[in-house]
Amino acid sequence: MSAGPFRAEPDAILARLAELRALDAPTHGGRVLSYVYDPGDAALDELAAAAIRAMQPVNGLDPTTFPSVAALERDLVGFARGLLHGDDEVVGSVTTGGTESCLLAVKTARDVWRAARPDAGAPRLVAPTTAHAAFQKAAHYLGLELDLVPVDADGRVDPEEIVDRLDDDVALVVVSAPSYPVAALDPVEPVAAACAARGIALHVDACIGGLVLPFWPGLPAWDFAVPGVMSVSADLHKYGYAPKGVSVLLQRGRDRQRAQYFATTRWPGYPVVNPTVLGSKSAGPLAAAWAIVQALGAEGFAALADDCRRATAAVRETVAGIEGLRIVGEPAGPLLAVAADETVPADRRVDPHHWADAVRASGWVLQLQPGLAQEGGVRLPPTTHLTITPVTERGLPELLPVLAAGADAVRGVPSVDAAQVLAALPPLGSAPLDSETAAGILAALGLGGGSGALPDRQAPLLALIEAVPAPVAERLLVELLGRLVEPATRVE
Ligand SMILES: Cc1ncc(COP(=O)(O)O)c(C=O)c1O
Incomplete structure (x- = not known):
């Protein structure tokens, strides 16, 4: 290849990219049990890459100029609608991911609610505490009051507690299928019946479950088969095995779904008609997801769900057999x-965060989740999260002994002491932290050194998150991430 106008050879540029990528957690092979969804088939990856390449120059903004975009989207919406028991009244759009699907479900509900009550104040969004944080973001961005319903210690919400909060000011109720933090399948049917009776919209967030639960045996109905479910989000970049940047939001009722759009002819440029948040956008992930759906079909997804089911059963059996740990809920x-299993004596208990750190030292990355004090409810314990993917099954002979050995290594070690974490902090004062002060605190804690790498042991960081007031923890984390992308020197 000719170097042309390049300042460096393409090979050298790509070599540098490969060096940077080598620092990342592995995206294939199942060693990272969150964020990535590996079907374990290199041919699918190749197909997705080729599809992205074919669509690389296309602007997904305008399906009238690029009809291929509309064709691919029609196929994906149709596939998801079939899987999720939607009839012809269910329509939808492809979005860039779960967060965008959730935002748009909230925007739709808010605008439908407002249209019926032009003089009302801010509407309410009711959801269990375990609803994905994307709904906190949506309420924040879109001006809704967030009304979180406490769950029990196993992450289960009592449908009556949701029903009790329903009133005229509720624009949307959200339940999950399942929730991310504890994988609880929320009680869709009773909540949907109550919402329908009061004319309140119900969204089922199946961002993580939408393409795998349809193949999971023994579950109650949770999708459009349930009357009263008005929208469902399902991410193709999770158990749809597509590269990041693609999700589907389905809505019941054309008129309702049109409230998702933003359109304006009131400027001197091209008419803007956007079903989603972005304007110009890549059509690559859409094409990749479409290609994967063409390749797999429902049968292929069912087979991959079977791989996940067998691997999940094996992991659950192993964890259930580890003294000092317990699986949360069902x-x-x-x-x-x-x-941690609180029913065994403290010296036999396994702190889930120490456990995750020990397992990580053996090359398997589990995700630490903080405990949470629920307003008016029980305190949820700190946990460690595992997302199982089809490729997990192949790694079981290595993973299962690592899970057991990790627990043996830390059994009886007390959780990181919040008081000690606080003692390590400079006095916090009551004023909001500015950037310099926040960076100073991070430095005092040995965090935010610039490389971006978190310390090998994350249990102390999680203890910090639990120990300090949420606004302080959030500000510190913002600083950590903000500094991560600051150039060290001026770029010419
Ligand atoms: C239930 C649920 N909803 C929403 C999201 C947000 O999805 P994304 O990270 O694609 O924005 C996730 C992500 O894990 C999820 O599990």
């Missing part, structure tokens, strides 16, 4: 949360 689908 996980639905291929994810689970693990907490």
